[in-house]
Amino acid sequence: MRLFVLFILMSIFSVSYGKNIKLRDLPKELSNYYPPKSEKMEFVELMHTLSVSITGVVSNIKEGDWQNAEKWAKRLQENYLKIGKMVKKWDKLLKKEDMEKLVNAVKSKDKAGSMEFVQNISKSCVQCHKNYQLSAKIKFHSPNFNKTQIEDPVSGLEYSIEDYMKAMTNDMKMMRIHLIDGQKNKARKSGFNFIKRFEGMTQMCKDCHTTKKDEEIYFGIEANKRITALREAVANGELIQIKKQLKWISQNNCSKCHNVHQTLYLLKERFGSK
Ligand code: HEC
Ligand code: HEC
Ligand code: HEC
Structure with a gap:
């Protein structure tokens, strides 16, 4: 009974403090400026140009x-106006009037006015980043394991990464369970299967990584020693x-x-299934 009450309390606690991350959908057009459609990262480049320009103005x-x-x-x-040309849906988010006013304030050497319009424009940068930057990071910059297949060294079959991870974890647990149960031969079999699968993981690194250096961070000399x-x-x-x-x-x-x-x-995965 007491446990049950505790459980209820814990659920209330987690509900009242839980926060949902909102991941807004990105306009389709934005994908035109990222791989696989384009390797040039035009949108990110535009952002860097904006960042340099706004610092150029202020300084x-x-x-x-x-x-x-x-x-x-x-x-x-x-460059600010280019945002709306590249992504039509975002055109209405731009403070074009303030942008025009900024140019004029600078032309008439109006320091206070210029700074005010810079502030207004900066707000539009911050607002859009709040809404869309995380979505863009996840959609365009995070690894996509959906297509990753990995040959299972134990069965010789092609596994999805999920099935591979599950099989390897199972070996890891079963070698301990069999040993505790006194079944030495079975424990040995699970242990050796685990080691094969552990070493087999490096097959997939080159799907996304071009240098061996990344591989060596998790599969380096120390890891080899531990496996031995x-x-x-x-x-x-x-x-x-x-x-x-x-x-x-x-x-x-x-x-x-x-x-x-x-x-x-x-x-x-969460974003994709939305
Ligand atoms: C490439 C680096 C990498 C290494 C090294 C790695 N994993 Fe994973 N693992 C992943 C990724 C990516 C996922 C998410 C894929 C998924 O859940 O389908 C994952 C998911 C898992 C899952 C959840 C599977 C499921 O049910 O969805 C388990 C369990 C797991 N790994 C166990 C392990 C164990 C145990 C080890 C070490 C012996 C290990 N992993 C080493 C990348 C790695
Ligand atoms: C209508 C939307 C929008 C507006 C307005 C906008 N940005 Fe961005 N910005 C983005 C998105 C989306 C990203 C994330 C891009 C990514 O990670 O691929 C981003 C990322 C950035 C980054 C980080 C780039 C990186 O390498 O991670 C900088 C810097 C930046 N913006 C500067 C600015 C500045 C300065 C302004 C205003 C003058 C501005 N942005 C206005 C949408 C916008
Ligand atoms: C589906 C693609 C994919 C696979 C498969 C993959 N990675 Fe990565 N990995 C990434 C991405 C994306 C990053 C983030 C950095 C970047 O964009 O390069 C990353 C980051 C890393 C980093 C952090 C250092 C760095 O380069 O940024 C290490 C270390 C790493 N991976 C090792 C591995 C190893 C070891 C394997 C194989 C067991 C592996 N990865 C498999 C996509 C992948």
């Missing part, structure tokens, strides 16, 4: 260099050694790789 206004301030204000305007020690412990049925090596592997291989890849995978 020159502060210095009282009105000639250069005007040059940067015009550059800012030209694990292999010996599995052969000899040494539970304490097995646990010790698995703990290291969990913390330094599985968890670290999950922090980088699985978190993004889960976000992307």
Whole structure:
């Protein structure tokens, strides 16, 4: 009974404090400026140009260099308007009038006026980022594992990454369970299957990574040493050694790789199924 009350309390707690992340859908047109449609990252490049331009305006206004301030204000305007040309749906989010007023205020060397319009324009940058930047990060910059297939070294079959991870995790658990149950041969079999699958994971890295360096972060010298020690412990049925090596592997291989890849995978999956 007490447990039940605790459970209810915990649910209320988590409901009242839970926050839903809202991931807004992005306009379809935006995809034209990202792989696979374009490798040039035109939209991100435009953003960097805007960022440089707005700093160019502000720093020159502060210095009282009105000639250069005007040059940067015009550059800012030209690029700011490009947002609406590249992504039609976003045209209405732009503060075009304030942009025009900024150019004029700079032309008439009006410091207070210029700064006010810079502020207004900056607000439109911040507002759009609040609404869409996270969605863009997930949609265009996070790994897509949907197409990743990986040959299972135990069965020889092609597995999805999900099935592969599940099979490997099962080996990891079963080698311990069999050992605790005193079934040494079965434990050995699960242990060796785990090691094969662990080593087999590196097949997929080159789907997305072009250098070996990334691979070595999770599958480097230390990981190799641990696998060698694990292999010996599995052969000899040494539970304490097995646990010790698995703990290291969990913390330094599985968890670290999950922090980088699985978190993004889960976000992307949630976004995709919306
Ligand atoms: C590439 C780096 C990488 C490494 C190294 C890695 N994983 Fe994963 N793992 C992933 C990704 C990506 C997913 C998300 C895919 C999915 O859930 O289908 C995942 C998902 C999982 C899942 C959830 C599967 C499900 O039901 O959806 C388990 C369990 C798992 N991994 C176990 C492990 C274990 C155990 C290890 C270490 C021995 C490990 N992983 C090492 C990338 C990795
Ligand atoms: C109508 C929407 C919109 C407006 C307005 C907008 N941006 Fe962005 N901006 C984005 C989106 C979407 C991203 C995320 C792009 C990505 O990560 O691929 C972004 C990202 C950025 C980035 C980060 C780029 C990176 O490499 O991650 C900078 C810097 C930036 N914007 C500057 C600006 C400035 C300065 C302004 C205003 C003068 C502005 N943006 C106005 C939509 C907008
Ligand atoms: C489906 C694509 C995909 C696969 C498969 C994949 N990665 Fe990644 N990985 C990424 C992306 C995307 C990033 C984020 C950085 C970037 O954009 O390059 C990343 C980041 C990393 C990082 C962080 C350092 C860096 O380069 O930014 C490491 C380390 C890494 N991956 C290792 C691995 C290893 C090891 C494997 C194989 C077991 C693997 N990855 C498999 C897509 C992938």
